[in-house]
Amino acid sequence: MAYRFSTNDQFNYEVLLALGSAWQRGADVGEVLTAASATADADAQTWCTTWSTLARAVRQQGERSLAGGRTISARDAFLRAATYFGTALVSVDACADPEELLRELFAETLDPPAERVTIPYEGASLPGYLLSPPGRSGQLPTVIANNGSDGPISAAWTLLGAPAVARGYRALLFDGPGQQSMLFDHKVPFRPDWERVITPVVDFLLARSDVDPARLVLAGISQAGYWVPRALAFEHRIAAGVADPGVVEVGESWWPRLGPDLRALWESGDRETFDHVVNGALGADPAAASVWRWRTKPYGVDSPYDVMVEIAKYDLMPVVHQITTPLLITDPDGEQFWPGASERLYEALPGPKELVRFTESEGAQLHCEPMGRAVFEQRVFDWLDTRLAP
Structure with a gap:
């Protein structure tokens, strides 16, 4: 069964993600389909304008509901607005005010409200939210929701956090290096050695009295299918992991789009020619250039050659033998990136x-x-419930 809402592959996939988030109240199907219809053949500017306009309208409705004391309506509107702002971020370089797209309001209107947390990290901190199931207290199993390369924190909520909380887990949502606020506000790029991120997260959680130290879960989506097993190769205090999907080498999602000739040129070490060819192609294709800027921004380097050098560091094979934590790996039909x-x-x-x-x-x-x-949710969380049964 093929779903097609846009001539642009990335835009089409973002529409599918938005529709799927309706399962956890992260979108309204009618709103998504209306925006998708308006962007079926859209360029980056139209995409960003359409989705951010929808997001602002929904957020304003949420503000009116909140002012009137209608907290459930406000919560739902703020979560939908966060999804739509995140969808607009795909074309962040075409957005007039990209900072606006990073504001999250949904967490404060949850019941119970999310707890804002600050996770100590290399002399600074990582921002996050800790969310708990209503009516539950004491030590509970906790899911660390590891986002992917470009999703907003609201996506980590609808994809991992909400189903965890519904099943009695606490859920930690956070921005790591290269993700959302850490990238846009603090200019901190991705890093391949993700254990340097997850170990401080685990330290933070284990210092709390409401987290069961024997039932920690690290679950990751998209590019976190690399980061989760990478962290598990070094951090052994986690009881179970989820990689959705499994990723061995992050670069495997890049080279098919660049082609074998460019790969051979890169492997030859001819940096100047590689940069010249790639930059020339991007200059002739504004749509491809927009996607390239969006995808490469979190790596913190400008040269196309150096980007690929950095991405080559994201390889699990040298450390995969160190992973002893039980790990569930999803394997969907038609996996288009890895x-x-x-x-x-x-x-x-x-x-x-x-x-x-x-x-x-x-x-x-x-x-x-x-x-x-x-x-x-059924398959993954049933597996986790079995693994983490007291």
């Missing part, structure tokens, strides 16, 4: 592992199962 990587990671893991298929016949295909969220 095809085959989930199975490759599964085969390489030495410890307890499970490869969970998501198929087109059940509507749960494609990267991060955008239209199969109920199926995802």
Whole structure:
């Protein structure tokens, strides 16, 4: 079954993600389809304008509801607005006010409200939210929701946090290096050695009296399919992990789009010619240039050659033998960014592992199962509940 809402592959996928988030109240189907119709053949500017305009309108409705004491309506509106602002971020370089797209209001209107937290990190801090199930107290299992390369924190909520809290877990949402506020506000780029991020997160959680130290989960979406197992190779205080999907080498999602000739040129070490060819191609294709800027910004380097050098560092194979934490890996039909990587990671893991298929016949295909969220939650959290049973 093919879903097609835009001639632009990335835009089309973002529409699928937005529709899927409706399962956890992160979008309204009618709002998404209306915006998708207006952006079917859109350029970056039209995409950003359409989705950010929708987001502002929904946020304003939430503010009116909140002013009138209607907190449930406000909560739902703020969460939808966060989703739509995040969708607009795909074309961040075409947005007039990209900082506006980073504001999150939904967490404060949850019941109970999310607790803003500050996680000590290398002399500075990582911002986040800790969310708890209503009516539950004491030490609870906790899911660390590790976002991907470009999603807003509201996406970590709808994809991982909300289903965790609904099942009695606490959920920690945070921005790591290169993600959202850490990138745009603090100019901190990605890093391949993600254990340097997760170990401070674990230290922070274990210092709390309301977190069960024996039932910590590290779950990641999209590019966090690399970061989660990378962290687990070094951080062994986590009881179980989830990689959605499995990623062995982050660069495997880049080279098919660049082609074998450019790869050969890069491998030759001819930096000047590589940069000249790539920059020339981007100059002739504004749409491709917009995607390139968006994808490369979190790596913190400008030269195309140096970007690929940096991405080559994101390789699990040198440390995969150190992973002993039980790890669930999703394997959806039609995985478009890292095809085959989930199975490759599964085969390489030495410890307890499970490869969970998501198929087109059940509507749960494609990267991060955008239209199969109920199926995802059932399989993944049933597995976690079994693993973490007291």
